[in-house]
Amino acid sequence: MSDHVHDLASLREATDRLLDAAAKLDNAAVAEPSRLPGWTRGHVFAHLARNADALVNVLEGRPMYASAEVRDADIERDAPRPLDVQLADVRETWGHLLEVAAAPADWTRTVTLRNGVTDSASRIPFRRLVEIELHHVDLGIGYELEDLPAEFTAREIEFLADRFSGHDGLPPLRLAAPGGAGWATGRAEGEPLTVTGTAPDLLGWLAGRRDDSALQCTGGPLPALPPL
Numbered sequence: 063m064s065d066h067v068h069d070l071a072s073l074r075e076a077t078d079r080l081l082d083a084a085a086k087l088d089n090a091a092v093a094e095p096s097r098l099p100g101w102t103r104g105h106v107f108a109h110l111a112r113n114a115d116a117l118v119n120v121l122e123g124r125p126m127y128a129s130a131e132v133r134d135a136d137i138e139r140d141a142p143r144p145l146d147v148q149l150a151d152v153r154e155t156w157g158h159l160l161e162v163a164a165a166p167a168d169w170t171r172t173v174t175l176r177n178g179v180t181d182s183a184s185r186i187p188f189r190r191l192v193e194i195e196l197h198h199v200d201l202g203i204g205y206e207l208e209d210l211p212a213e214f215t216a217r218e219i220e221f222l223a224d225r226f227s228g229h230d231g232l233p234p235l236r237l238a239a240p241g242g243a244g245w246a247t248g249r250a251e252g253e254p255l256t257v258t259g260t261a262p263d264l265l266g267w268l269a270g271r272r273d274d275s276a277l278q279c280t281g282g283p284l285p286a287l288p289p290l
């Protein structure tokens with residue numbers, strides 16, 4: 063089981079980091095494109111606020127979002143807001159999520175996210191941490207994959223490697239980072255290809271944040287990853 067107390071502490075630090083960096087922006091920068099196709103920085107802030115509300119729903123046993131359409135429409139509605147409103151929303155919704163997470167609860171219970179995904183409640187703080195850390199990078203404001211805490215990077219590679227594990231569209235893969243860290247993913251049977259790169263480059267590739275140009279693949283050509 064994930065250590066939700068440890069992950070909540072990491073989440074506090076990551077959220078403070080994002081809010082401190084974002085506070086240096088101005089309204090014009092909020093309206094500029096983020097690194098996510100079709101999304102301004104305002105879309106990213108709006109998404110983070112609505113995701114906090116959605117995770118409160120998950121922890122309290124309600125559907126994460128009323129529907130995919132409502133999720134998307136809420137992000138579009140909130141994206142054009144000025145910086146102070148965006149950051150107040152991210153801060154307040156995060157405060158509410160923390161309050162709900164502080165209530166006595168069975169952290170081993172199974173909760174349901176969107177698209178029918180289920181998980182242990184104890185993994186919700188880590189899932190939120192992924193949103194905060196990767197979207198901080200997506201804002202394109204000077205925080206890069208290399209700036210992510212090494213523990214987070216290793217855990218997110220493991221999380222994504224698990225997600226692609228057993229995927230028929232992928233050959234067996236062994237991911238290898240300097241220092242001996244390694245992860246297995248793709249189909250289980252067969253001789254694995256070895257994909258070598260720094261942990262940030264491996265994470266960037268798996269998470270769709272970076273191309274494969276910094277990775278080396280031995281044993282065959284590097285496969286294209288299926289959509290997340």
Ligand SMILES: O=C(O)/C=C/C(=O)CC(=O)C(=O)O
Pocket residue numbers: 109112113116133175176179189193
């Ligand atoms: O952690 C997950 O499996 C799901 C995360 C999300 O759905 C994040 C979003 O894209 C969202 O909350 O809108």
